Amino acid sequence: MTKLFGITRKTIVAAVLLSAACVFGLLLSSCGAKQNSTDTDEVPLKKPEVEIKADDAYMTEAIEEALVGIYNGHGGPFGCVIVKDGKIVGRGHNMVLKNNDSTAHGEISAIRDAEQALRTYDLSGCVLYTTGEPCPMCLYAILWANIDKVYYGCTIEDNASIGFRDEEFDDLAGGRDSMKDFLTCIDRDACLKLFETYNNLEHSIY
Numbered sequence: 001m002t003k004l005f006g007i008t009r010k011t012i013v014a015a016v017l018l019s020a021a022c023v024f025g026l027l028l029s030s031c032g033a034k035q036n037s038t039d040t041d042e043v044p045l046k047k048p049e050v051e052i053k054a055d056d057a058y059m060t061e062a063i064e065e066a067l068v069g070i071y072n073g074h075g076g077p078f079g080c081v082i083v084k085d086g087k088i089v090g091r092g093h094n095m096v097l098k099n100n101d102s103t104a105h106g107e108i109s110a111i112r113d114a115e116q117a118l119r120t121y122d123l124s125g126c127v128l129y130t131t132g133e134p135c136p137m138c139l140y141a142i143l144w145a146n147i148d149k150v151y152y153g154c155t156i157e158d159n160a161s162i163g164f165r166d167e168e169f170d171d172l173a174g175g176r177d178s179m180k181d182f183l184t185c186i187d188r189d190a191c192l193k194l195f196e197t198y199n200n201l202e203h204s205i206y
C-alpha cells in the first residue's frame, strides 16, 4: 500500500515536472517564434535618395530624419532632433500615416524619444530643431517639456503651402508673435528643398 502510494506519488511528481517542462518549452518556442516573425516582418527603412545640407549641423540631422520619414511613407516632411550639451538626445519624424496617429508629429516623437533616453519628463537645458515651425499641439508639448529654445526651418505659412492645416489651428490659440525669442527660424532654404522633395513624391494629405 505504502509502496503503491510511493509509486503513485513519484508518478504524479514526474508528471507534474514533465508538464512544467512542456509548458516552459512551449513558452520558449513561442517567444522564439514571435521574435523570429518580428524579425522577418520588419521592413527595412528605405534610404532617402537625396541629401539636403543645411548651414546648421543639427538642422541637417532634422532634415535627414524627415527624409527617412517621407521616403518610407510615414507622414509629412517633418523631422526633429533634440540636443543637450551639444549631443543629440532624441530624434523623430512624422509618423501620422504609419501609426494612424494624428498626434505622431516629429516634435512629439522626438520629445518621447529624448524623455525615454534621459529617463525624465523634464527637458530643461535642451534645444529642439525641427524642419517645420511647430503646430500649436507641438508648441505646447514643447512648453510642457520645459525645452529651452526652438529652431525651425520652414514657417507655418510654408507648412500651409504644402497642404497642412497648422495655420487654421494657430488662430484658435491666439498667435505666436510674442514668442519670437523662443521660436527662431533658421535654414529655411534647406527646409524648403525638403518640402519640395516631399511635394514631388507621391503622398497623402491629411
Ligand SMILES: [Zn+2]
Binding pocket: 105, 106, 107, 134, 135, 136, 137, 138, 139
Ligand atoms: Zn505638430
